[in-house]
Amino acid sequence: MTCCKNCEKILLLDEIAIYRRLICRDAEEYLCKNCLAVSLKVGVEEIDKKIEHFRNIGCSLFI
Numbered sequence: 001m002t003c004c005k006n007c008e009k010i011l012l013l014d015e016i017a018i019y020r021r022l023i024c025r026d027a028e029e030y031l032c033k034n035c036l037a038v039s040l041k042v043g044v045e046e047i048d049k050k051i052e053h054f055r056n057i058g059c060s061l062f063i
């Protein structure tokens, strides 16, 4: 199990993937999408949109 390094919520694969995509491809610690949204100063729905976007373009980080 991989947990958010900020709030310790158990992460979804999408949350790990979007963190890698937006922050650091080689990251070994991740933020959940709530904490990621706060750190990027955007809404969680923006993170959801980005996940959807990268999935739609076939990014290999998203399965």
Ligand SMILES: [Zn+2]
Binding pocket: 004, 005, 006, 007, 008, 009, 031, 032, 033, 034, 035, 036
């Ligand atoms: Zn978190």
